[in-house]
Amino acid sequence: MSNVITSLWGRETRVIFRRELKSYFLSPIAYVFGGLFLTVLLFLSAKTSLVHGAPATMQPFFLYLPWLFLIFLPGLTMRLWAEERKLGTIELLLTFPVRTSQVVLGKFGAVVAYLGFILLLTLGLPLTLGAYGSIDWPPVLGQYVASLMFAGSFVAVGMFWSSMTRDQIVALLASIVSLSVLFLLGNPSVIEFFGSNLPLWCAGLLNGISPYKYFLSIARGVFDTRDFIYFTCFCGFFLYANVLVLKARRESKG
Amino acid sequence: MIEVDRLEKSYGFARALKGISFSVSKGEVIGFLGPNGAGKSTTMKILTGYLSPSGGSGSVNGLDVVKDSLAVRALIGYLPESTPLYTDMRVDDYLSFCAEIRGVPARDRKAALARAFRLCGLERVTGKNIVELSKGYKQRVGLAQAIVHEPPVLILDEPTSGLDPNQIVEVRKLIERLGEEHTVVLSTHYLQEVEKSCSRVIIVNHGEIVADGTQEQLLAKQPGGGLRVRVRGPEAAVLTQLKELLVDVPVEVVDRNDDGNDDGNDYRIAGDGDQAPMAEAIARTVINNGWDLLSLQRETPDLEDVFRKLTLSQAEAANV
Structure with a gap:
């Protein structure tokens, strides 16, 4: 068991990770996606934050960010396996002497690293705000970490759907629908509505599975190790499901 | 080297392999022949661990292809049908990736790449993007990928399909050269390929082996x-x-x-x-x-007669 765990981020995983990450910077999609994402995000946040007399706060930025993830990430993750199938390279990938879990984790890690890079590019905003007002850096950095974990949880779901189907559009729609539901379940007003109609434990459970709930709790400035554990488990669950789907395909036509 | 015992594979209700058995010794070059859908690719995909069998077993060097899949995969160089490649990469980057993921140590990697480039005649295009290459060159990149880690076993699924006659001759020569050092299993539609480069022929049809032997043995039966x-x-x-x-x-x-x-x-x-x-x-x-x-x-009689006789059903044969 311990050797399985240490192999998870072993040499093979890192080789896959590096190739994937490099491929993002070789493909126009990553630039178009990154450019569009950053433009929309910074425009929306700057409109509210970079206004004369407005308080120097990153609140609008972290308010819009999850919504943009919801809109943009399914388009990015739908290709992850579908593209490998289209090119046929999945057959190479799964016949290299590498564990399926390592392939999945390497791919996942590369998307998260790419998104981390995009988030780094947004640091210009808090730096600008800090130059003209005062920014409380510790919570802002915490929120950045939370954002990345939140994005990771969405990537894990989207990647799972991409492994389920050959069709990119099906993967896209399935991701949008499931992520929207997960998103809404973390929304306090939605849970209030459920709370008045469902038993309390039930509403709590629904609320408890939503990554958005944990994102909000970190965004409030409270960084709890339980939130971190939650994101790890959430991603782990979907990545493991992804591995199972790929393994099950060995039984059929591949 | 390779032992296949009553291997079966079903896709839903369709039985792609109906229990085939054969063995390949070290240093042999085996030609896998059969019409489309006969089960050639399926057999290769099972040996390389891409698919798991529905029944029977296969082993490479005594290692079971299901239980010791990782160890088996480390022994094999595989060129899947239609030569998938990461077309956005450069030839040398791609080969380096393939060598690295197969565990060729960093200090040996340069030499391994140079050898693969030389054997496959890729020296002139190492710095090019794969997407810019002609089909023949892409095929050679696929072959280079399969041999870069010097595997004892090569499994090549239709290595010459879609190439023009000159390219076919070149790839065939390359396979002959590879056959000197590796155990090779290749599938093909081209009978000349088998006649020229294979020491033994296995003909499959409808998921069953219908002939297995040297060309002389097969011709003698015809x-x-x-x-x-x-x-x-x-x-x-x-x-x-x-x-x-x-x-x-x-x-x-x-x-x-x-x-x-x-x-x-x-x-x-x-x-x-x-x-x-x-x-x-x-x-x-x-x-x-x-x-x-x-x-x-x-x-x-030639191999073509043998092939047609064994793989055409009575009804089909009557129409020829």
């Missing part, structure tokens, strides 16, 4: 070496005369050449062994009857 004679004359009379002459030897009309000109009929006379006396007798009969003897030749 009845043939009959005579084919073209005669211009009334068909019924010719047939009667020939049958009278050759008691108990089947005679049949194989081609009526009915394209308007009176080019006569082709008759096939079965039989093997020394046919010179029979040929003489036939020629004399035809001439004596006042018909025209247009040609008389001995049929020599």
Whole structure:
């Protein structure tokens, strides 16, 4: 068991990770996606934050960010396996002497690293705000970490759907629908509505599975190790499901 | 080196492999022949761990392809059908990735790449993007990918499909060279490829092995070496005369050449062994009857005959 765990981020995983990450910077999609994402995000946040007399706060930025993830990430993750199938390279990938879990984790890690890079590019905003007002850096950095974990949880779901189907559009729609539901379940007003109609434990459970709930709790400035554990488990669950789907395909036509 | 025992594979209700068994010794070059959908690719995909079998077992170097999949995969260089490549990468980056993921240590990687480039004739294109390469070069990149870690076993699924005749010759030469150091299993549609580069042939059809042996062994089993004679004359009379002459030897009309000109009929006379006396007798009969003897030749069976005979069903054969 311990050797399985240490192999998870072993040499093979890192080789896959590096190739994937490099491929993002070789493909126009990553630039178009990154450019569009950053433009929309910074425009929306700057409109509210970079206004004369407005308080120097990153609140609008972290308010819009999850919504943009919801809109943009399914388009990015739908290709992850579908593209490998289209090119046929999945057959190479799964016949290299590498564990399926390592392939999945390497791919996942590369998307998260790419998104981390995009988030780094947004640091210009808090730096600008800090130059003209005062920014409380510790919570802002915490929120950045939370954002990345939140994005990771969405990537894990989207990647799972991409492994389920050959069709990119099906993967896209399935991701949008499931992520929207997960998103809404973390929304306090939605849970209030459920709370008045469902038993309390039930509403709590629904609320408890939503990554958005944990994102909000970190965004409030409270960084709890339980939130971190939650994101790890959430991603782990979907990545493991992804591995199972790929393994099950060995039984059929591949 | 490779042992396959009653291997089965079903896709839903379709049985792609109905329990095939064969073994390959070290240093052999095996040609896997069969029509599309016969089960060639499926067998290869199971050996390389891409698919798992529904029944039976396979092993490479004594390691089970299911239980020791990772260890088996480390022994194999695999070129899947239609040569998938990461086309956005440069040739050298791609090869370096393949070497690295297969565990070629960093200090040996440069030499391994150089060897693969040299063997596959890729030296001139190492800095190019794969997407810019011609089909022949892409195929060579696929082969280079399969040999870069110097695996003891090479599994090549249709390594020459889609190439032009010159490229086919080149790839075939490359495979011959590789066959000197590696155990090779390749599948193909091209019979010449097998005739030229394989030490043994396995023919599969409808998920079963229908022939397994050297070319000489397969050709020896093929009845043939009959005579084919073209005669211009009334068909019924010719047939009667020939049958009278050759008691108990089947005679049949194989081609009526009915394209308007009176080019006569082709008759096939079965039989093997020394046919010179029979040929003489036939020629004399035809001439004596006042018909025209247009040609008389001995049929020599080739691998194509063997292949067609074994893989065409009766109904299909009748239409050929």
